[in-house]
């Protein structure tokens with residue numbers, strides 16, 4: 688980016704960012720001289736060398752900020768060696784906002800490679816890691832804040848879908864424990880589905896490594912229909928038991944199709960806790976195992 692005397696910016700704050708970025712993009716360094724709402728100016732870090740470097744901008748009467756002085760460095764270029772602003776967040780964030788917005792799981796090595804290729808800037812692992820984490824928080828918010836908002840989310844869901852079935856559990860010290868949800872539209876669909884439920888769980892790729900449990904059915908057109916899902920801390924017998932109890936309650940309880948149909952088939956992988964939970968909670972159902980999971984297990988063993 689170029690910068691010239693007379694350039695106009697909407698505020699001193701905007702001009703300050705443009706000036707700093709112009710200097711760092713030119714692989715030079717600076718030292719702040721004045722920084723307030725009316726004025727921003729920088730000088731050379733080695734003023735003792737007699738370097739005349741200076742860039743200045745000030746607020747005009749019309750509220751815009753104008754660059755009023757630009758004198759280049761006259762010092763030895765080694766002054767700029769290892770200037771730490773090259774690894775600072777304010778400088779790096781705009782370079783990587785688009786790529787992290789597109790892919791939250793981008794590797795730190797890839798961020799380092801992009802920075803080197805596009806901006807000829809060799810940053811270390813920590814600088815690239817901090818950049819990725821700061822942009823993830825900027826784009827998605829802090830995950831821990833989301834847990835605190837689970838009650839609000841539950842209330843909002845019940846507002847818009849009052850017939851939905853929702854269970855939200857917290858620990859004694861009011862921390863999020865687990866969450867189960869079956870929208871009303873899917874509850875209404877269940878009596879018309881084939882007598883089949885597939886159960887599975889997967890890890891969420893988030894910082895707190897929660898587990899997503901899901902049950903799906905199949906309709907008359909052989910299309911997969913999700914029935915309900917839950918978020919909990921881990922996949923074990925206790926959580927599967929709780930999930931199947933919620934599933935039963937959401938879909939008619941003891942008089943519902945899952946409790947009364949003798950021809951119900953449950954399909955799952957061979958997760959140990961799930962096996963026991965199905966036997967306990969759906970004793971009349973036939974429990975079968977997914978052939979694809981079994982084949983995958985054989986291949987990995």
Ligand SMILES: [Zn+2]
Nearest residue numbers: 731738760762
């Ligand atoms: Zn200088």
